[in-house]
Amino acid sequence: MLRFLNIVAILALIGSAVYAYSIKYQTSFQAEQILKMKHEIKAERDAIAVLRAEWSFLTRPERLQQLSDRYLDLQQLSVGQIVAASAIPDKAARVDSIGQRLNSLGLDGSTSAAASGSENAPTTPKGTGRKR
Amino acid sequence: MSDDLRENTAPMDANASPTSPARLCEWLKRVFSTNSSTSVPRMRWIALIFVAMFVAIGAKLVYLGLKPEPTVIRRVSDAVAAARPDILDRNGEILAADVKTMSVFAEPRRIIDKDEATELLTAVLPNIEARDLRERLGSRKGFVWVKREVTPHQRDEVFHLGLPGVGLLAENKRVYPNGPIGAHVLGFANVDNAGIAGIEKYIDGQGLGDLHGAGFKLAQDDLRPISLSLDIRATHAVRDELQKGIAHFKAKAGAAAILDVNTGEVIALASLPDYDPNNPTDALDPLHINRMSVGVYEMGSTFKALTIAMALDSGKLNLNSRLDARGALSFGRFKIHDYHAQNRALTVSEVFTYSSNVGTARMALGQGVERHKAFLRKMGQLTRMRTELPESAEPIVPKTWGELNTMTIAFGHGLAVAPLQAMMAVGALMNGGYLITPTFLKRSEAEAKKDAPQVVKSETSEMMRYLMRLNAEKGTARKVDIDGYFVGGKTGTAEKVIGGHYSKNRLFTTFMAVAPADKPKYLFLTIMDEPQGLPETGGYATAAYNAGSVTGKIIERVGPLVGLPPRFEPPKLPFPLIAKLGYGAPAPPAAVTGGH
Numbered sequence: 001m002l003r004f005l006n007i008v009a010i011l012a013l014i015g016s017a018v019y020a021y022s023i024k025y026q027t028s029f030q031a032e033q034i035l036k037m038k039h040e041i042k043a044e045r046d047a048i049a050v051l052r053a054e055w056s057f058l059t060r061p062e063r064l065q066q067l068s069d070r071y072l073d074l075q076q077l078s079v080g081q082i083v084a085a086s087a088i089p090d091k092a093a094r095v096d097s098i099g100q101r102l103n104s105l106g107l108d109g110s111t112s113a114a115a116s117g118s119e120n121a122p123t124t125p126k127g128t129g130r131k132r
Numbered sequence: 133m134s135d136d137l138r139e140n141t142a143p144m145d146a147n148a149s150p151t152s153p154a155r156l157c158e159w160l161k162r163v164f165s166t167n168s169s170t171s172v173p174r175m176r177w178i179a180l181i182f183v184a185m186f187v188a189i190g191a192k193l194v195y196l197g198l199k200p201e202p203t204v205i206r207r208v209s210d211a212v213a214a215a216r217p218d219i220l221d222r223n224g225e226i227l228a229a230d231v232k233t234m235s236v237f238a239e240p241r242r243i244i245d246k247d248e249a250t251e252l253l254t255a256v257l258p259n260i261e262a263r264d265l266r267e268r269l270g271s272r273k274g275f276v277w278v279k280r281e282v283t284p285h286q287r288d289e290v291f292h293l294g295l296p297g298v299g300l301l302a303e304n305k306r307v308y309p310n311g312p313i314g315a316h317v318l319g320f321a322n323v324d325n326a327g328i329a330g331i332e333k334y335i336d337g338q339g340l341g342d343l344h345g346a347g348f349k350l351a352q353d354d355l356r357p358i359s360l361s362l363d364i365r366a367t368h369a370v371r372d373e374l375q376k377g378i379a380h381f382k383a384k385a386g387a388a389a390i391l392d393v394n395t396g397e398v399i400a401l402a403s404l405p406d407y408d409p410n411n412p413t414d415a416l417d418p419l420h421i422n423r424m425s426v427g428v429y430e431m432g433s434t435f436k437a438l439t440i441a442m443a444l445d446s447g448k449l450n451l452n453s454r455l456d457a458r459g460a461l462s463f464g465r466f467k468i469h470d471y472h473a474q475n476r477a478l479t480v481s482e483v484f485t486y487s488s489n490v491g492t493a494r495m496a497l498g499q500g501v502e503r504h505k506a507f508l509r510k511m512g513q514l515t516r517m518r519t520e521l522p523e524s525a526e527p528i529v530p531k532t533w534g535e536l537n538t539m540t541i542a543f544g545h546g547l548a549v550a551p552l553q554a555m556m557a558v559g560a561l562m563n564g565g566y567l568i569t570p571t572f573l574k575r576s577e578a579e580a581k582k583d584a585p586q587v588v589k590s591e592t593s594e595m596m597r598y599l600m601r602l603n604a605e606k607g608t609a610r611k612v613d614i615d616g617y618f619v620g621g622k623t624g625t626a627e628k629v630i631g632g633h634y635s636k637n638r639l640f641t642t643f644m645a646v647a648p649a650d651k652p653k654y655l656f657l658t659i660m661d662e663p664q665g666l667p668e669t670g671g672y673a674t675a676a677y678n679a680g681s682v683t684g685k686i687i688e689r690v691g692p693l694v695g696l697p698p699r700f701e702p703p704k705l706p707f708p709l710i711a712k713l714g715y716g717a718p719a720p721p722a723a724v725t726g727g728h
Contacts, residue, residue: 046231046232046302049229049230049231049232050231050232052226052229053226053229053231053307053309054309056225056226056229056309056310057307057309057310060309060310060311060313060364060368061310061313061364061365061368061369062310062311062313062368062372065368065372076688076689077692078688079614079615079616079617079688079691079698080615082616082692082697082698084700087700
């Protein structure tokens with residue numbers, strides 16, 4: 001009995017030792033992982049800082065002006081090109097040009113849907129619209 | 133153990149010498165005998181020796197623990213360029229930022245073969261001098277820089293050399309992506325990332341320098357970015373127009389700025405010629421000073437605005453009061469002339485629009501020397517103006533200030549101030565009378581007006597705005613009357629002092645404009661040093677032609693950028709008080725050419 005207890009105690013000891021070690025190794029592994037992550041974050045932050053500086057270097061007004069002078073046909077905004085919001089005409093009433101055309105062809109909505117439904121449904125309205 | 137020893141030593145001793153070996157042998161026998169009577173004290177001795185040894189080792193450990201040899205990192209933290217906060221413009225665009233670079237350092241004490249190290253390092257880093265490096269490596273210092281800010285390729289090569297005692301360190305390097313735009317405001321930082329000029333120096337003065345000095349290692353994310361009042365796009369536009377203007381009118385130099393009159397924020401500032409803060413040695417050239425705050429100039433007729441405001445504010449004169457402007461005004465042997473002489477009595481409004489020297493001189497004389505002086509002091513024109521920028525200049529005030537001085541200072545000669553200082557005063561005349569010290573940091577109107585003293589009445593301010601507008605409509609500042617912005621303006625042409633005399637053909641021209649004049653938001657100032665007359669200007673080099681036309685272009689270009697929407701109908705009742713007092717627009721003056 002005593003021997004059995006001894007053996008159990010020894011096994012428990014070994015078991016707890018193994019467990020303790022595995023926990024310890026896991027902890028240090030995780031700690032290392034955290035450290036690595038921290039380094040990565042720092043490297044990313046530095047890279048972001050560099051990229052941000054580069055972005056503002058590339059989008060500096062001086063350079064943009066040179067590029068636009070060279071490649072774009074833009075002119076300086078003049079006051080005459082600015083219009084007050086109230087001066088813009090109201091939106092025209094919505095006109096169903098496709099429907100009108102269908103009507104003028106003597107096809108009303110329901111028959112055209114039935115007719116086109118069987119054949120090439122998607123192309124018919126598009127074609128009419130473009131012709132307008 | 134003891135038996136073995138005895139067996140080994142005894143025969144050897146016996147062979148070596150007959151007398152003393154016998155005694156030695158006896159002694160050894162006694163020492164190493166296992167006799168109980170001798171072994172107890174012997175064990176005590178041994179125990180004592182061991183205890184002493186352990187005490188010594190322990191003491192040494194404690195000693196080492198208490199006095200740690202400074203590690204490389206510790207020694208380096210003083211030398212490494214510290215992090216600085218980013219500087220942003222008012223819209224969040226980056227004006228200055230830190231990027232990480234690698235620097236090569238060495239610890240001379242740990243380098244084994246210094247000649248070999250020198251040879252290898254100079255092979256990899258071609259632009260350092262071998263003899264100089266050998267000298268530095270030969271020093272007894274714990275830490276020396278080999279080369280700051282190496283390229284990534286050089287960094288890898290140095291790493292692959294694998295020299296003991298030579299290492300790499302990440303450092304912060306300050307970069308200014310916009311180059312010379314806004315350079316005078318930003319200033320710059322040196323290779324150790326310490327602020328040397330401009331806002332960079334101001335940041336250090338705000339405690340950053342102290343923190344670094346105390347050894348706090350600040351990372352980038354501990355530092356909040358600093359928002360300036362500058363708008364980088366507007367600054368670029370201003371600089372671009374100024375550059376074109378200087379080239380066109382063949383001026384020696386120039387400067388332009390935009391001030392928000394309600395908050396005192398400097399929205400844009402350009403001073404040409406300028407420098408690139410990425411290459412700070414250029415900044416030391418005296419030609420590259422910030423002409424807006426470091427240079428002091430006689431502002432010419434723009435100062436008339438102050439004189440007229442003083443006269444109106446005192447209540448002695450109103451806009452229709454008449455002043456004698458017949459002929460030149462004599463004082464002793466001096467004579468004051470008008471550039472656009474009308475030779476009749478002028479109203480106060482006409483004095484402003486004709487830019488009459490005689491009229492303003494009489495106005496200032498009417499107030500008296502002491503009140504004139506007190507008014508200018510109240511407007512901050514006689515003392516050094518302090519902003520965030522460490523570079524500033526004291527105004528040049530005449531040592532003895534008599535009536536003649538008052539007369540000339542009334543029209544802007546004889547008192548030299550920093551242009552930004554003059555802007556502050558004119559801004560106060562525009563914004564309802566609050567003298568707000570300009571700032572380069574973002575701030576709100578409430579913050580700005582909290583400590584701002586009211587220096588003139590709000591009625592006076594309205595009258596001044598009316599005069600500025602009138603001058604842009606009908607007077608000398610018509611170049612600046614950009615449709616839709618309801619601009620008001622004042623020209624100023626000062627003759628430069630060459631060899632103690634005012635020179636007729638070396639001019640310093642200024643142009644002050646406010647937009648919109650009814651609800652003032654921005655004050656524009658352009659100054660030009662020695663612009664030349666051109667055939668298209670009829671050979672005139674006065675302010676309206678050069679500084680005025682540049683200001684007009686700046687307003688037109690910058691207006692939409694800085695939230696100044698153009699209006700299509702002129703405001704219905706721009707100056708309610710003027711209308712109430714019944715000052716109609718006076719009879720339009722005859723065409724005036726070339727403001728003075």
